[in-house]
Structures are given as C-alpha cells and as structure tokens.
Amino acid sequence: MSPGKTRAIVSLWFPNLAIDRWSRSTAGQGDPDAALQLVVLVTETAYGPVIDTASPLAQAAGAQAGMRLADARMLVPGLVTLPSDHEGNRRTLERMAIAAQRWGPWSMVDGEDGALLDASGSAHLFDGEAAMLAEIERRFAMRGYTCRTALAPNAGAAWALSHYGAERPVVSDPAVLPGVLAPLPAAALRLNDDTKLLLTRLGLKTVGDLLDVPRASLVRRFRNRRASEANPLARLDQVLGKTHEPLVPLQEKQPLAAERRLVEPLLALDLLARIIADLAEDLARSLEAERKGARRLLLLLWRVDGDTISRTVELASPSRDAAHLARLFDARLEGIEAAFGIDQARLVAVWAESLEQEQERLDAPETTGTSFAVLLDRLVTRLGKGSVSRLAPRGSHLPERSHRRLAPDVEPAAAQYDLGFxxxxxxxxxxxxxxxxxxxxxxxxxxxxxxxxxxxxxxxxxxxxxxxxxxxxxxxxxxxxxxxxxxxxxxxxxxxxxxxxxxxxxxxxxxxxxxxxxx
Structure with missing residues (x-):
C-alpha cells in the first residue's frame, strides 16, 4: 500500500460460533427441533463443569457463559449438556477466515470467535464499504452463523466497533476515531478482567473517560503493566492508530494437484483411464518435489453440461507410485456417465504425508509380486474400508483374545511377547x-x-x-x-x-x- 493511504480493516465477530456450529451439525443430521432445545456447551474444570456457551433458549431461561453448570441447573432443570469442541471450533474459524478472503487479499484468526480481513482497496468491487459488510453478514448467515462486522483504519478500532458499536459501523477517517470510540465501554479496548475491574473501581467506564484523564496520570498508574491487555495506554494507542499492531495473515496451503483441460470432450471411459494415468504421473512428480506421498486422492471430472463427478480413494500408507495411484481408480470409474462429454479433469492429493526417498540395496535379491501396502490399497478400494481390517497382537494367552482388529490404515504396534515355542x-x-x-x-x-x-x-x-x-x-x-x-x-x-x-x-x-x- 502506498504511504499515506488509509487501510480498511474489517473485524468479523461470531458471537455464537460454538452453538451455531452445533446447531448446523445437528440440523444436518436431520433433527429439525435442534433449535428448540435448552443446550449448553461445557468444559470440565477443577471446580466442575463450566458453561462456555448456551443456545438462545437456554440464555433466555437464565443459563449464561461462565456460569457453573450446577448453578445453571438450579435455574433451568431441563438443560441438555454437551462437551465443548474447542479444537473443532478453531478449525471452523480458520476455514471461515480463509473464506472471507473473497472480500480482501488476506485475513487472519482473531481470538476464539473472530477474524480480521484487510479489505483495503477492494470495497468498490462490492458497491462500497456498507454494502460489502452487509454481504459478508448475509453470506455467513446463509451458512448458519451469526456475524457482526465493522470497518475501521486499524484492527483495534474495528474489533471495538464490531463488539460494542452500532450495526455495521464504517469509519474510514482516522481523525474521527476518538469521537466514535468515546461512547464505547472500556471493555472495547480488549483489556483483561483484572484491568477492567480496576477501571470500574476508578470510575473510568468508557473510552471517553480514559481519554479525558491526563496521560501522565495514567502512566503513573499503569507503568508496571507491560502486557497490552493489561495496559489501557497501549490499547488506546492501538485503537487510535498511534502505534502499529502486528498482524499475521492466515495463508491457506493448497493441496498438490494435477489438471487437464481437454480440447475435445471425452466420451469413452477407456480414454478417461489414460487421462487419469497422465494426471497421476504429474501428481507423482509434484509429490516427489515436496518429499510427500498421497494418502487420500480426489478425482474431479467436469462435464460439458456443467455437472461435476467426484471419486475418492484412500491409501493405507503414503505413496507416489504413479501406476499404483492410477490403478486404484480402475474400479471407481464404473457408473460414470459422460453425457455430452468430459472436458476437464483434476486429481488432488487431499491428504499427503511425508515420504522420504529410500535407496534400494545393491545386493538385495530381486523380488516379485505385490507388496502388502499395494494389496491393502486395492482391497480397500474394491471392497470398502469397512470390509477390510488387519490384526494386531494383544496381551492374552487365550487364542481368541490374543489379537484385535484394526482399521487398514492403522499400523499395528510391535508384539510385547513371543509365543514362538x-x-x-x-x-x-x-x-x-x-x-x-x-x-x-x-x-x-x-x-x-x-x-x-x-x-x-x-x-x-x-x-x-x-x-x-x-x-x-x-x-x-x-x-x-x-x-x-x-x-x-x-x-x-x-x-x-x-x-x-x-x-x-x-x-x-x-x-x-x-x-x-x-x-
């Protein structure tokens, strides 16, 4: 960005991320009454379960985030408790932050329920800042997530406005920030609980109250607080744009893939097998350059009439053997209807693992036949993953208890004892x-x-x-x-x-x- 040009940072806040994610997954399982349940998501602590978030009905009945479950049950006896999936929420938030890049060049995760988007120079593509914020909220609402947005020249001001400002506020001029932020509560400065409690006791309830206090007085009071979330002065300088706040963009690493765009639509499936073999050769070279092997492959075929055909195969161990990868799709091509023809094909390594190149021994005897890993992949592809299993030893002298069944892609642990006698x-x-x-x-x-x-x-x-x-x-x-x-x-x-x-x-x-x- 050229010097002197104002940035446009959009803060996306998902106040009900966890409960929206639960409602979306429950509705996807065919439960139309999920939204009518008194549901709370809890986390186990040393003092018992604590509520992380509650459904709208549970909130209306008195259950609130941060409340102990035992106290909430006194108010709402019919609560349905579920464990919080913090890691799943984090992954969902990362995907939503990446999805927001359709409105700007880069984005990042902000805390546990928000994201930041750099929309500098892109608002005109969406009929202005206000229209862009409205479209962002509408898009996420279609996916089942409540979203509040705000646009400001820096991340701190955008966060404060999205959490405590009016509906979809837009502030493009840094000079008006003090007047816009003054009515907001002091919590809009992203302070920790101890600092917010101290400011309340001092009678400093809003950002404007802090701005009215002489800076020297605040310096004397908070000079020993080095962390930003504990020092109101540092947070004031950030939201007013006086100090730079480092932002780390979230970059999506695209999976390795190979693609062919056909000059003439493809109608015969035997020619399609040749196209897949060529794609496997290209993908194998890319995997070798990255020192990786494919564990899950996705074949995408686009027809002339616009329909898309997909086929997926999984491997028991990483591989970049092009002939093996192509052969796995032989049994998966049955039932494909080319209609007016297939004009584009793509092979994607959706899941890849590290695979170093190993040099064969010069004195090793020449071997023939199919390796176990290749055989396992072919069986899983033909019969299905649920129909194939492998045995692993288990500590028991009774024959029927001396082994257990594992999924085909799970490597069994070494036996801890040997009954070779x-x-x-x-x-x-x-x-x-x-x-x-x-x-x-x-x-x-x-x-x-x-x-x-x-x-x-x-x-x-x-x-x-x-x-x-x-x-x-x-x-x-x-x-x-x-x-x-x-x-x-x-x-x-x-x-x-x-x-x-x-x-x-x-x-x-x-x-x-x-x-x-x-x-």
Missing part, C-alpha cells in the same frame, strides 16, 4: 465349535471325534498345550484348557482342546471343542 494354526474359527471326542481314559489322548455330522478317526496326536484361565478377567469357576494338534486318517490337521478336567470341582465332565485348522 507353541505351534498355533493360522486359521481360527470365529467361535470354537463343540465336538464329541472318544478317548481311552479320562486323561488319555483323543482317538476319534465327531464334528458337523462327520466322524473322524485320529491318526496322530501332539500335546497337550495347557492354558490356564485368566483369573483377573474370568470368574473363579473358569476352567483350564488342554490343546491338542491332531491329524485324521485323511491327513487333515485340526486344533482341538479339552475344556476342564475331571474332578476339578468347576463343573461336570469336560467338553471338547474344535478351534482351528493347520495348513
């Missing part, structure tokens, strides 16, 4: 099935068993492997198990166990179960 089958039944076993003596080896209507003669037996019950989880009547590795007359190998011992005092005769199969 036992031979366990690779295939276990989801639930052990009861069988009938004939044996020579109560403690002898099994000789024949019946399972699912078939009779099997046992040719070889190994065991037992005894597993005691987990006394810290089971009841005192839980019985031990003796596992046997057996082979029938056809050479098929099974893993069976005897549940309990004769005369162990924990039930009747022992039962036999088939639990797994050996290859």
């Amino acid at each position: 036992h031979q366990r089958p690779l295939k276990l039944l989801d639930r052990a099935e009861q069988i009938t076993v004939i044996y020579a003596t109560p403690e002898g080896l099994p000789r024949r068993f019946r399972w699912r209507g078939g009779l099997h003669d046992i040719a070889r037996v190994e065991g037992p492997e005894r597993i005691a019950p987990e006394w810290w989880r089971e009841r005192s009547t839980a019985r031990l198990r003796d596992y046997y590795r057996i082979e029938d007359e056809m050479g098929r190998r099974y893993w069976i166990y005897r549940h309990g011992l004769v005369g162990d005092g924990r039930g009747g005769p022992p039962d036999w179960y088939l639990h797994g199969f050996f290859a």
Whole structure:
C-alpha cells in the first residue's frame, strides 16, 4: 500500500460460533427441533463443569457463559449438556477466515470467535464499504452463523466497533476515531478482567473517560503493566492508530494437484483411464518435489453440461507410485456417465504425508509380486474400508483374545511377547465349535471325534498345550484348557482342546471343542 493511504480493516465477530456450529451439525443430521432445545456447551474444570456457551433458549431461561453448570441447573432443570469442541471450533474459524478472503487479499484468526480481513482497496468491487459488510453478514448467515462486522483504519478500532458499536459501523477517517470510540465501554479496548475491574473501581467506564484523564496520570498508574491487555495506554494507542499492531495473515496451503483441460470432450471411459494415468504421473512428480506421498486422492471430472463427478480413494500408507495411484481408480470409474462429454479433469492429493526417498540395496535379491501396502490399497478400494481390517497382537494367552482388529490404515504396534515355542494354526474359527471326542481314559489322548455330522478317526496326536484361565478377567469357576494338534486318517490337521478336567470341582465332565485348522 502506498504511504499515506488509509487501510480498511474489517473485524468479523461470531458471537455464537460454538452453538451455531452445533446447531448446523445437528440440523444436518436431520433433527429439525435442534433449535428448540435448552443446550449448553461445557468444559470440565477443577471446580466442575463450566458453561462456555448456551443456545438462545437456554440464555433466555437464565443459563449464561461462565456460569457453573450446577448453578445453571438450579435455574433451568431441563438443560441438555454437551462437551465443548474447542479444537473443532478453531478449525471452523480458520476455514471461515480463509473464506472471507473473497472480500480482501488476506485475513487472519482473531481470538476464539473472530477474524480480521484487510479489505483495503477492494470495497468498490462490492458497491462500497456498507454494502460489502452487509454481504459478508448475509453470506455467513446463509451458512448458519451469526456475524457482526465493522470497518475501521486499524484492527483495534474495528474489533471495538464490531463488539460494542452500532450495526455495521464504517469509519474510514482516522481523525474521527476518538469521537466514535468515546461512547464505547472500556471493555472495547480488549483489556483483561483484572484491568477492567480496576477501571470500574476508578470510575473510568468508557473510552471517553480514559481519554479525558491526563496521560501522565495514567502512566503513573499503569507503568508496571507491560502486557497490552493489561495496559489501557497501549490499547488506546492501538485503537487510535498511534502505534502499529502486528498482524499475521492466515495463508491457506493448497493441496498438490494435477489438471487437464481437454480440447475435445471425452466420451469413452477407456480414454478417461489414460487421462487419469497422465494426471497421476504429474501428481507423482509434484509429490516427489515436496518429499510427500498421497494418502487420500480426489478425482474431479467436469462435464460439458456443467455437472461435476467426484471419486475418492484412500491409501493405507503414503505413496507416489504413479501406476499404483492410477490403478486404484480402475474400479471407481464404473457408473460414470459422460453425457455430452468430459472436458476437464483434476486429481488432488487431499491428504499427503511425508515420504522420504529410500535407496534400494545393491545386493538385495530381486523380488516379485505385490507388496502388502499395494494389496491393502486395492482391497480397500474394491471392497470398502469397512470390509477390510488387519490384526494386531494383544496381551492374552487365550487364542481368541490374543489379537484385535484394526482399521487398514492403522499400523499395528510391535508384539510385547513371543509365543514362538507353541505351534498355533493360522486359521481360527470365529467361535470354537463343540465336538464329541472318544478317548481311552479320562486323561488319555483323543482317538476319534465327531464334528458337523462327520466322524473322524485320529491318526496322530501332539500335546497337550495347557492354558490356564485368566483369573483377573474370568470368574473363579473358569476352567483350564488342554490343546491338542491332531491329524485324521485323511491327513487333515485340526486344533482341538479339552475344556476342564475331571474332578476339578468347576463343573461336570469336560467338553471338547474344535478351534482351528493347520495348513
């Protein structure tokens, strides 16, 4: 900006950000009565839950921000309490600040419920400052958020006017700031609670009261307060434009992408696969330059008639293998209707992680086949993420408890113990099935068993492997198990166990179960 030209800073304040965000998400889930509920969002503290914000109905009934939940329930017994999502509110505020850049070159997050926008030189594109502020509020209202705006030559004055001024105030001339700010309360200077309480006790209730006090008197009173929010003099100089207040713009980092604009509309899907392969090659080069690998890819296709087609795939681990990335979309192209043709395609790495290049060993043997990560990606793409899982070890000697299922993109932790001295089958039944076993003596080896209507003669037996019950989880009547590795007359190998011992005092005769199969 040229020297001497006045800046135009817009303050956007979302007084009901958290509750508006909750109402918007609840309405999106199909609850039309969400706005009619007495809802408060609370945070746990050392003194119990404290209300962060309340719905309009809850506020009208007496629940206010900063009030303890126990006190609020005395006034409003029917309160519905929900935990505050501070991190989610922060991310939403960042997205809203970035969205505000349609009205100016840069923006930033301001506190927990506001944003600042530099609209210098852009107001004329929206029919003036007042019309621009009205459009900003209208746009956010359409998305379900209450927004108050104000325009001033600096950030401090814009914040004060948006929070305590009239509706959509516009102050373009710095010379009139003292007169405009004078009627506002002292809290408009962004002071902390202790300083506001001190000013109230001194009888300085408005900005005009502070301006009327000789500066030397204020210096003597507040010279030891170094923080801006504790020193009214520093805040006065900022809102009047006498001192510079540093502002840090919020810059959105665009995800890596590759794009093709086609000269002729595309009608055949086999040609579309070639376009995707080319896009994957371009995207792989961009990912390599950033030392990253894609975890989630978004394919966007624009048709001639204006409709947009999107397809998404996720990867179990970061990758920038162009052939692998392109192949993941092979099964996702079914059902695409080109209509009058597709004239634009874009491949976006929506989620990317760090991936350093690793040099292969010169003496490493040549390997063939599909890697586990590639196989996992193909299974997830074809079957869906909810249909694919991977197993991870868990601390239990019982076979059915010795593992747990994880999502395909979660790397299992290393096992903390090893039972390598036992031979366990690779295939276990989801639930052990009861069988009938004939044996020579109560403690002898099994000789024949019946399972699912078939009779099997046992040719070889190994065991037992005894597993005691987990006394810290089971009841005192839980019985031990003796596992046997057996082979029938056809050479098929099974893993069976005897549940309990004769005369162990924990039930009747022992039962036999088939639990797994050996290859």
